[in-house]
Amino acid sequence: MKNHIQELRKIHNLSQEKLARAVGTTRQTITSIETGKYTASLPLAFKIARFFRKSIEEVFEFSEED
Template sequence: MKTRIQELRKQHKLSQEELALAVGVTRQTITSLEVEKYTASLVLAYKIAKYFDLTIEDVFDFSELEEI
């Protein structure tokens, strides 16, 4: 699943570590999300979206799931 996490993080001048601490995960989790090796849980997706004051759909691309 594609995300805008890296783009949003850079726009807000945040390191992976800073974002990870803000949403309660490890830096490695943020890295895995950014390179699409990990799919966020609904709770984590909500926390990330809320942190950036966006909706989940603004951060995560669900278009691949619509084909199912």
């Protein structure tokens, strides 16, 4: 699943560590989500989207292949 977390982080000048702390997860999980190797659960996706004040669709791109 494609996502815009890395771009959003850069806009907000945030490190992976800080984002991870804010949404209650680890830096490794954020790295895996950014690289697309791991798909975030719905609660975590909501937390990330809410943190950036965006909707889930603005942060995560869903395609039928996913």
